[in-house]
Amino acid sequence: MTEFRANDSKDFRLRASFVAALVLIAFSLLLLRFAYLQIWRYYDFHALSEENRVALLPVQAPRGEIFDRHGNIIARNGSAFALEIEPHKVPQLEETLQFLATLIKIDELDLRRFRRLKSELRRFDTIPLRPTLNDAEVARIVVHLHRLPGVSVNVRSMRYYPYGDSSSHLLGHIGRISKRDRERIEQSDLASSYFGTSHIGKLGLEQAYEEQLRGRTGFDRMEITAGGRMVRSLARRLPVPGQNLRLSIDGELQRTIEQAYGKRRGALVALVPATGEILAFVSMPNFNPALFIDGIDSTTWDALNNSPDKPLLNRPLRGTYPPGSTYKPFMALAALESGTRKPEDTISDPGFFMFGNHKFRDSKPEGNGIVDLRKSIVVSSDTYYYIVARDMGVDMIHQYVEPWGFGQRTGVDLIGEVNGILPSSKWKMERFKQPWHPGENMSIGIGQGYNSFSMLQMAVATAGLANRGVIMKPKLVKAIEDPNTGDIIKTEPELMRKVEVSDKHLDLVIDAMVEVNKSGTGARVFAGAPYRVAGKTGTAQVISIGQNEKYNAARVAERHRDHSLYMAFAPAEQPEVAVALIVENGGFGAAAAAPIARLVFDHVLLKKGAARGQ
């Protein structure tokens, strides 16, 4: 073992050759490794190195703006200074927040919203602490920015709703992209459209026309270093601005109506019968959409969400109500068209109708005397329609009323519309697993019972009546405008359905509806109007009145008072506008609802006339 032949050149030569071989083997192994990386895995690493050097910087597209029918802007873009924080870069968040509060006003609301967003957003997201700063506040913060890592003042694009609460349900609002939105976006392959976008349309037109409004995000392909330093721009794609919406809505009319409602709750839809253009779409109470843009804090949210007034409910779209007597013109047409009644058939109205042992009371306790079809509408005789309904039965009523669109979505260009209920024996069986009871027919006849329609449906049916059975699809957007090219794509009026109804019967019913506002329930409201209105008042019960009780508005709690409804179109001979509305717990239809309808007609018919005269 310890046999040394170090002096022996032969041994040394052997050892040198041995290590020479080892050196070559080792280098060959290295070469294999190189070949593995540079040939076999080349594409992987090539891709990775490309990824490394290029960063895609999104360039946000300006969102489309929304204009009313007269070209007034009702949702617009603007920029504002925002105080934003990247929490992962802030070493001591609480101290930083406290320090910022000494510089500018940061109230509880800001802090609550900030904390909620921080818990919801992804780790590297930038979170606004104050979405808008004034110049003085910007100045105060900027001098301290150098010692506030992760805090920045950025110019960001803002959405403004210049009329505040007005039309909030119609416009909806934009809001931060939520986790659910993100999943949906990823599933629908739209990820690139939302790249770098923090907001998305939520509710209303902002949601329904999201695709048109959002535009396409552009990008800057920037070469960057591992440290994130920009070197140069490799390529860029300009953002495509979102398209502008031109609504058929009359913003001024909206505000007039909202003002008329005041603190009362309700819904109103006014449209042009011939085209289906919606002129007014009001839901009261409304709310300030700006609250939702950067995430609402939970206290304000709870207040809105749990309010008994349900300000967040889009009433014309999603609120359904029994139509009450506003249903009568349609019932009258059903009775005539089905042959159940002839115009001249009369009944005696003693103020009630007995069905078995059950007494169906008329709204006029002393009765209306002898009533034919015309009078039944003018004086709003319940007894007449109790008997019509008993004779027709629920399924025949369903058959003749359904074509007007009751209990079905109108297909308006908003998301979340509800069906409402147009009852039938089949519906009851499916819904309650019970057969229809003949005693239930009577309340159906006067628009009570299971009947439950949205004001949008009521308005569309009313417009259909005005349009002599031709029902146009209701639409909020009149035209879509490309801000780049100036191209305007007009929304074509769309025929939804033609209701088979004879002219003779229509004339009779419309004539009766005109009489309503001349000598009947609506006469006082429309006194002096220079146009003829065909309309019908309605009062819908909120609670059922006991068999031998009398309804007394003064004694009933406000929220249990009857709903006040009205449906009408004008001018009666050449209808230009149809309207349906409800004032919740407003009492008698003529008292609360009809005056608002008059405002609508005055605004549309008289102001337009005045403008024409100038």
Add this chain to the structure above:
Amino acid sequence: MASEIIPRGWRGIWLRIQPWVAVFDGPFMLFFLGIAFLSTITLYSAGNDFDGRFAGHIRNLSIAVLIMWLVAHIPPVMIHRVAVPLFVVGLLLLLAVALFGDVSKGARRWLNIGITRIQPSELMKIAMPMMLAWLVHRVEGLRSIQHWFMAVLLLMVPTAFILAQPDLGTAILVFSAGLFVLFFAGLPWRLVLVALGIAVIGVLLLIVFGDVACADGVNWPGLREYQRQRVCTLLDPMRDPLGKGFHIIQSIIAVGSGGIFGKGWMQGTQTHLEFIPERTTDFLFAAYSEEFGLLGNLLLLSLYAGLILRGLWIAIGAPTLFSRLLAGAISLTIFNYAFVNMGMVTGVLPVVGVPLPWMSYGGTAMVTLGFGAGILMSIARTRSQTVQGFVLQRSS
């Protein structure tokens, strides 16, 4: 007139220069200049964003050549004589570092000597093989257990000092430089093969049981936590892709994305976009590999192989036992540097601070390796003169 004796033109120029460069070993110099050329252009590219780094590299290369030239003039017998004093000085300096050294990046490696800071462990890379070669020469081969004991002691003491700094990379280089001497001095084959076997099995075990050994909280006897982390990062860089694995991942991406032909000079994106850490020093090879691809790597490997084989050739022909052992050890040290560096850059060896000889930016390694190459050439000169029959020196 001289002008009449010496012809004009290129041949004339060569004849004028020839006396000055005759001291260099031709083939070795050819490979060296090839490497120096590649290093110059690569550093020009990789060092583009560093002010003065290219100029610094040219200066360092010049210093390396100058040292080579100077040392090549020293006859091997002189080198033989300074072996022991150099080793003693190196050992004392290491002791001084341990006692008064400056701490930098968590390690005590530097000694402030007033005018500048020096790294004594670097000296040991040359002093160690010289010392051991001297010893073997002195006892005419390690023929007793006492000789072996002496040799191992001389090997272990400086290594232990350097390990304690801690500087694993240098410790390995110093230790292996000494080990190479012992190998050439007649380390039993059985031991060599057993050591190689153990190394292979150890690497295999590490690969198989890497997950267990790299689990949190496991201690590896004899290694510090950061060293364990380096090995674990090597086994699985994705353990911590933005942290400890970042360097190695980015470096591998650079190499792999170079492909066969490379991205072209000055076109390496990983290099120019600062994804490669230490891209002018220890990881310069990644930049080279990215820009010149597999073909470039093949060229560079060939140059190193040529250099090393030439060194071994010089060793075989060396006239004395001392010079033979020293030349062999220096050749293998160059190999060691190159292999460890390229292995580390391509992710097959753990990250230890070993530069690529004459490629990486950095003065210290240039000087050390220039010194080593100078010794090789000095020995080569003696050999050639021996072969020609002009035996100038022959130590006992």
